[in-house]
Amino acid sequence: MRKPASVLQADDSYSYWKKQAAKAEFEQPAAALSEHENWPSEVKAMIDRTIHYMNEKYAEGMTRQKLSSIAGMSLWHYSHQFKHWVGQSPIDYLNSIRINKAKEQLLHSNLRIKEIAEKVGFEDEFYFSRKFKKAAGITPKQYAAWTNTRIASFSFPYAGHLLALGIIPCAAQVDPQRDVHRHAFFQHIPYPLRRSKRMEPDLVDYNRSALQQARPELILCDDMVNEQIIGSIGKIARTVVIPWLELDWRQQFRQIAALLGKGEDAACWLANYDQKAACAGERVRKLFQGDTISIVHLMQGHIVVYGRRNGGAVLYEDLKLNCPYDSENISILHEIKEQELPLFTGDRLLLIIDSDQASQHMWRQLQHSSVWTQLKAVKAGNVRRIQECPWLDYSPFAHNLMVEQAEELFRTN
Template structure:
């Protein structure tokens, strides 16, 4: 019997959903690989600084562990299918990179995705249900093969007219800051200016010049609302060489001058934050800088929030010229004194829960409404998550979470990971964790010995493992230890090893962590 020359990839469909972006934008943390297919509308897709135009028929193959943002354009909202899948084997690295293509005829792929969606809703534990799962798996593999085949063909062959125009639109999303001539774009697409403009408008609903202007104005609106840069600097940063021309076009588009727009959005002071980047982002504020480690936890802020080295470099901080500094209550007195010599500095209680911190910052920065809205959205999302898990998590089921940090083993209480488990998903704390929380309601975690784990372990247990270094080695040793392996949750397949960045306690991480934990639980026994 002949053998295959190349080992084919092994892929597992995890989830498929069809959505329309009702709000101005939607964001997802992709803990799995994904296929995103735009079935209607137009707008923009961004992933960690990678910008692409989105319109009907556009298809994106996306690697795991990145943040996906979808932004509506000026005409109709984006409608899309989002397919999440895990890769058990891909030796050829067919899915190792972000890829984009135009799938034509788009109705064919749309019909396949609709069939997958309908079939996924019929899953059950009967014999017929297991056969349906097998058929669903085959359909998913076939659909993904067609997408990969089309991608390969596009790379080997010549562009068609739509692909040529799509390529120039993607260029506009990346290079809107530069001086751009529409005639040159038409030449790059190998079309007359009239042909190019006609096809461009059919894809975006706007002429090329108006589309470019809209891109620049949207970026300017974000900067005006979230930064304290001068109007002249903002105009230059979004591609306008003349401040007066920028102001005129901005008023034509929005009905108000850039200065009026900034004031109407409660433009924030130039803020430097130690630890509270996630809270500021949740309030719609982008600080000018933060401590470097926060950008590792929240990479979506890396494009325009500047890092300051740790231990905190006061010289770097001074060069940022902040109007306000926010710092946590664990900062030593000497460092707090140095901060106050740079700018007005306000201490924020590090031991407070995330809701209290967010509301405190909301009052301080005139964003109380935004703080309450985020809390309401999170609680509503948590209720939806509980409904999704009603057949997976039984009433009264307990859970606990552990992490290796600074060469020690810690169990979480009601904050950090505990917030997701107990407030977000409604698990009960294990008796050991409950006793810990009763002794101190604001305790975040408690250092324990390895032999203490059975006392704190719940019906389900989570272990946050660093990716590298001494803590990672120590964590892996603990996971091989008989004490861990003999826990009931481990033996029953109800233990979960997760990345240690989920341990960060801020609104943005909590929001993504809720999604990630729900997906893990739905895939578990």
């Protein structure tokens, strides 16, 4: 999502991540025993010994009896203390180490799944597969197929295109607080890139460094990225620039799919999506009975409305709902004044309020404004708060979620 020039000049109250981006998913689970300040020191030392042993000898046969012996505790006391303080049973903790080691093998080796299972300590390939799917949400085969593609998305929207094609990128922008709609995939992205509303030089440097570590075979980015940055990441791997403004999301999707030899997959996905959107649109239009709907976004102390990209593409093109203003003349978004709200809001309203201080302050003031309280949607109780994502993610993965959510948003309480 891009901002109007006036908004781009505003101070960005969003702070950068205070912590490092999520670590690679195949990194070993930390014991984190130091966080438990109330631990009896002797218990901590005993359990610490077994955790160290698990990390060193995970591929070997291991039982609770053996671990309790290393800890110097009775079997019952060890199992009870381990689960109480660590939060998992000893065997579950051991299996999490083994699963993470298996992910590393699936990512970096060409071994068969049976061989990987044995290599990390599972004697039964099918038991390993069940445990892997329970932990990762996908089968080892699916995981290997996704991660072995080694495709990185330097631009946020294009990760959504890859996900719709069944590909999890090896590197992509991740913000757990904003991108809740992609939460299920965060743990499967080995090299998460940082995401912010303003891509300052230090953040770009961090992402470039993460890309180098990811060693992708292909990097996708949009043409809104600075040419100098494109040149620098182009030295890491082949970089393909997919136009963002020039192409709509369907054209972008087809171009990315063709690039990856998945043109037929994209065509099938679009056919299913169009059928799904047509059915949902018919039901929503019947519910609306001609009502108009718009999205208003309080962003960094500014009021913004949208055209036919982002959520507007789903509302006005795919679901064929009515917009209270001329959405076709807004390329991406348009900043308005409070006094203009009646011109840009209709019978129903979807409201996004950012968490930055300026936007929260504006919302507190706006709620007591006569302009706001007299809006048709406000008076009728037809205002619904929505999250920034998926509604501002211009990608097939997000649009599919929007279609699923749309019918529920305005159902009668």
